[in-house]
Amino acid sequence: MTTAKPFLMFQGGTAQAALDLYFATFPDSRMVRVEHYAEGQGGPAGTIKVATFTLCGREFMCSDSPIKHGFTFTPSSSTFVDFDSAAELERVFAVLSEGGQVLMPLGNYGFSKRFGWLNDRFGVSWQLNLAA
Structure with a gap:
């Protein structure tokens, strides 16, 4: 397979x-x-x-x-995570954004009532969303 x-x-x-x-x-x-x-x-x-x-x-x-590259993670490739709970979304956003970079703070962007996008301290990009 x-x-x-x-x-x-x-x-x-x-x-x-x-x-x-x-x-x-x-x-x-x-x-x-x-x-x-x-x-x-x-x-x-x-x-x-x-x-x-x-x-x-x-x-x-x-x-x-072990090879040094001229590139690293990019936000154009991210992991999208849906949450059932606003409290859990906010907890995970706080944990992952610590030492990282917030690209879109948690908010209502029209396509979602509660959404945020960040790069964690390792450079991995996350889109975190409150499922409707």
Whole structure:
């Protein structure tokens, strides 16, 4: 069976810290499998070579790139999360925006009663929405 999963490429060995934040923030989120770089394998020992994990029950993949790139995450590719509760939306927005960049503060933008867009401190872009 052919499958597709979002893939997050971190730089500077920050993948595990990002995953720790996401697992503590979102329900039904956990590590599925992880492979770390060993000494002499091309990346800093102990960083994530490749991982599969779930966020809100959806599978993602990630890695810590040992190669320095002239690019990083961009808001044009983001993860959209619908919330049933305004309180939960506001909690997650506060957690993810800490140390990050708010692109659109929580508000009513016409297409949603309560919506916000941000880049977290790792550069990952999130669109957070109160489901109608």
